[in-house]
Amino acid sequence: MQGINIMATQRTLSIIKPDATRRNLTGQINAMFEGAGLRIIATRRLQLTQAQAEAFYAVHAERPFFKDLVSFMVSGPVVAQVLEGEDAVLKNREIMGATDPKKADAGTIRAAFAESIEANSVHGSDAPEAAAEEIGFFFAGIDITG
Ligand code: ATP
Ligand code: MG
Secondary structure (H helix, E strand, O other): OOOOOOOOEEEEEEEEOHHHHHOOOHHHHHHHHHHOOOEEEEEEEEOOOHHHHHHHOHHHOOOOOHHHHHHHHOOOOEEEEEEEEEOHHHHHHHHHOOOOHHHOOOOOHHHHHOOOOOOOOEEEOOOHHHHHHHHHHHOOHHHOOO
8 A cells, every 4th residue: 555645644833931931841842742743843932923823823812811921922932833644633732731730630731831821832733724724934835844
């Protein structure tokens, strides 16, 4: 069956947030992705501008925490990544754990590392359509080598 790939792979966008890069947790978080079977097929460390953070989180523009969220996301470098694997969108959400670390299951990234509901160490796309849009926000096709 050489050359035939029957696995249903999917891609999702992950961001290691400023609270995690500040505490030097990039490697430990990546190990959790890889340990769960997701492949890091593109990666980029950058500092978001105010306008970029506002655009990325535009869906939350009307939420009371929007201003604080944007300030937090520009407070230090982030690591944007494309993760690939079977059912990657959902699998990544499972690895991340609940938004509020107090509610996150043991063994998840947020249970292990998040400082608060806002400074919660990672972002992950919440649906395949969002993943495609968010991947396009950070990466050109030429930068992704599955
Ligand atoms: P993300 O989109 O970052 O993967 P999520 O999908 O679990 O997280 P969302 O509801 O999309 O959660 O919220 C986006 C981000 O906004 C959260 O990850 C968190 O950083 C921040 N946030 C969400 N709810 C609150 C809140 N009640 N107070 C402060 N910040 C919040
Ligand atoms: Mg979300």
